Amino acid sequence: MGACLVVDRPGLFSSLQDFGRFGYQRFGISASGAMDSLAMQAANLLVGNERGEATVELTMLGLSAVVEGGPLRLALAGADMALTINGTAAEGWSAHRLAPGDRIAIGAARQGMRAYLAIAGGLDIAPTLGSLSTHSRSTIGGIDGRALRTGDRLPARGESAGPRLALPAPYRPRGEGPIRVVLGPQDDFFTPEGIATFLSARYRVSDKVDRMGAQLEGPAIAHAGGFNIVSDGIMNGSIQVPGNGRPLILLADRQTTGGYPKIATVIGPDLWRLGQARPGDEFAFAAVTAEAAVLAAVEHERRIAAMAARMIELASAGAALSSERLLAHNLVSGVCSALDPLSEP
Amino acid sequence: MKTAQALPPRLLDAGESGLVVEFGDAIDEQVNREVIALADALDALPLAGIREVVPTYRSLLVLFDPLVLSRETLRARVLALWPPRADGRQSHGTRHGIWHVPVAYGGEHGVDLDHVARLHGLSTREVVDLHSGAEYRVYMIGFAPGFAYLGGLNEAIHTSRRTDPRLKTPPRSVSIGGRQAAVSPPLEIPSGWHLLGQTPVRSYDPARAERPFLFAAGDTIRFTPIPHAEYAALCRAAEAGEIVAEWEPA
Structure with a gap:
């Protein structure tokens, strides 16, 4: 065994x-x-x-x-x-x-x-x-x-x-600043004021938060007309706004389809922060273009590679700290934070 | 309701890794045919970077890896596929076909059958005849694993949803809600639809390794009433892995 x-x-x-x-x-x-x-x-x-x-x-x-x-x-x-x-x-x-x-x-x-x-x-x-x-x-x-x-x-x-x-510790993930979203696919279901509310207010994670999604509390987002759509596909990070105007972020275990308009989609590189959100945590949202979101995804991959490169080998009986690794981590020169990709949002 | 044939689809961004291809904004058979034809056409392409496609009533969600496939390339490929050939081909090498699904109507299997009959001034026999006499299109699978949303319910039994949805409904329920019908997977899902019967067919069964899902969007379903006495034996066969629904090519 x-x-x-x-x-x-x-x-x-x-x-x-x-x-x-x-x-x-x-x-x-x-x-x-x-x-x-x-x-x-x-x-x-x-x-x-x-x-x-x-x-x-x-x-x-x-x-x-x-x-x-x-x-x-x-x-x-x-x-x-x-x-x-x-x-x-x-x-x-x-x-x-x-x-x-x-x-x-x-x-x-x-x-x-x-x-x-x-x-x-x-x-x-x-x-x-x-x-x-x-x-x-x-x-x-x-x-x-x-x-x-x-x-x-x-x-x-x-x-x-x-x-x-x-x-x-300095190289571990840190989440700072607003959660980045791409507006849509149904942002045309909201008034310009509604979208402005969404992008300017702070929203608090309610106690209804689990692997399926996170119900947020904060100012209601105004719909332009109705708040029902013919159900369509939901992805990880889709932000639905039902009739009460409060955003609901759908996450990993979400239902696959839904009938509320989706004002925006959280970009992939910021989803992990919602996985660490506790009831009471507050977020703001910032809109980025789909093109900027792709660049953020490239940066996110770099960040993971950088994290791997920053890992150090712990000295233990019979195992010496390799100088190659020390160099790779800039521990020798002590210069590591100024251009650290981990400090990017 | 718009006539969708003439209009190319709208392409909407869903984050950096999703593209929504929207063919219309209503439940419409022609719109749904276009959605499924595009899903099948994308499945048939070898286009690296597509993670999966999710056909629903009137739009297709394409999930992709933006580091492998650019949004521009994907948009161009989607538009080049429009209008898609509706040749009924499916990704799994099978074709969309007709499923004959046995149903034990009424009694403990369909606790709302009497209510629905009374509501429409019909006998329960007439409701069963109307429900099992129609041909249904699987518009999409969603909400829960293997839950099939069906169009084609006879107008005479269109029935508004219950005002108090049930938190749990029996597994494999056959139900109607508004102008739609549905078949539940073998799970106790919450639902506000009216329960007409129960099928032994397991539309979702992860233990049935070679065929965990039976129905796909674009399939046709017909219901066949069965005597309650036959229900238990069919359930046992289905639990043992047998597919107790008949299938024929469309």
């Missing part, structure tokens, strides 16, 4: 997530996938995985689990949740080696909403319709299409050998 994590406390809502399941929205199944795919990718990179390996997405309160069967290497990234290994505090954004019998416990989020636990080599669990992402409403993905429970086993596919990488 290979190494395995056995869940002894499942946390609030812990589910397996990867980039999502594509090709089935036409059959009523939205892609799901990690709500903060930036943190998911970071967790994977920290243990040497492909960026899109399935991870455990932890929500507000993490899980605890015991290692069985063999050694494991894992990393936690995303929301700031206290991590302990055998009762001793351990760093997030850092890979850890565990031996059989070791116990990890992940506490409540002190900041942010979701953290991602990646296991080196990925999980030895069969995908459903091409993905391990859990979509609990469709009862597919993960383990039996549901959130994790006590007793669930997460078998590692790979081996525990490999470097222990860490991402220093």
Whole structure:
């Protein structure tokens, strides 16, 4: 038997997530996938995985689990949740080696909403319709299409050998400034004043926020006429405005079609920030052109590459810090922040 | 309602990775045919960068990777495909066909049948005849996995939705709402539509690996009444993986 994590406390809502399941929205199944795919990718990179390996997405309160069967290497990234290994505090954004019998416990989020636990080599669990992402409403993905429970086993596919990488604090994702949107596809259902309200007011995340979407509170957005459309497709980040004028952002586990006009679409590079939004958080929205949004997507990819390049190898018995890596991270010269792509919005 | 044949589609941006191709703004069979023909035509193209296409009543959502496929190229390809050939070809190598779906009407399987009959001054037999006598077009699959929105309901039984939607309805319900009809997947979905019956057919079943979904937008559905006594056995067969609906080419 290979190494395995056995869940002894499942946390609030812990589910397996990867980039999502594509090709089935036409059959009523939205892609799901990690709500903060930036943190998911970071967790994977920290243990040497492909960026899109399935991870455990932890929500507000993490899980605890015991290692069985063999050694494991894992990393936690995303929301700031206290991590302990055998009762001793351990760093997030850092890979850890565990031996059989070791116990990890992940506490409540002190900041942010979701953290991602990646296991080196990925999980030895069969995908459903091409993905391990859990979509609990469709009862597919993960383990039996549901959130994790006590007793669930997460078998590692790979081996525990490999470097222990860490991402220093300055290079971790930061979300600042307004959430960028492209207006449309149904912005013509709103008055110019309605659109001005949307782009100038601050909106607060209500307590109706989950993997399906985020209901916002704030000034009502005026429709030009009716607020019903013939239902059409909804994507991750579509912002619907129903009759009450309050925007609702549809997210990873959204329903696939909807009948309210969509004033705007959150650009892909900013979606991760909504995955970390807690009730009470406030946002402003800024409109960008579709062309600018594509440039932002290019920049976002660069940012992920830069994050990978900034990871340092932790010194441990028998492992020297490679000078190549030190150079790559500018740690030698100490110049790293001025042109740091991570400081871009 | 606009006549859509003459007008090229509107192309609307949905973020940096979505393009909405809108053929009309109403529920209309011709508009829906154009949507599905374009979906099929895009499926048949090898065009790197398209993640998936989502056909709905009157528009097609194209999800793409803007780092692989530029918006300009995608727009040009879509417009070059218009007007699309409506040859009924489907991406999976099959064609849009006619599904014959068995239904146990009324009683515990369709708790609203009596109500709908009373509302229209019809007998339950007449409602069943009207409902099972029509041919339905699958306009789209949406809301829940495998939930089929159908057009073609006989006007005599058009019925406004319930004022108090149910938070849960029985799995595999066959229902009507307004001038539309629907078949539910084997899930207890919320719905404000009227429940006429229940089918043993599982329109969505992730365990049926070779065919997790039965119906696709553009298919035709006909309902066949079955005696309640046959329902349980058909359900068992369907749970074992058998597709208990008959299929024939259109």
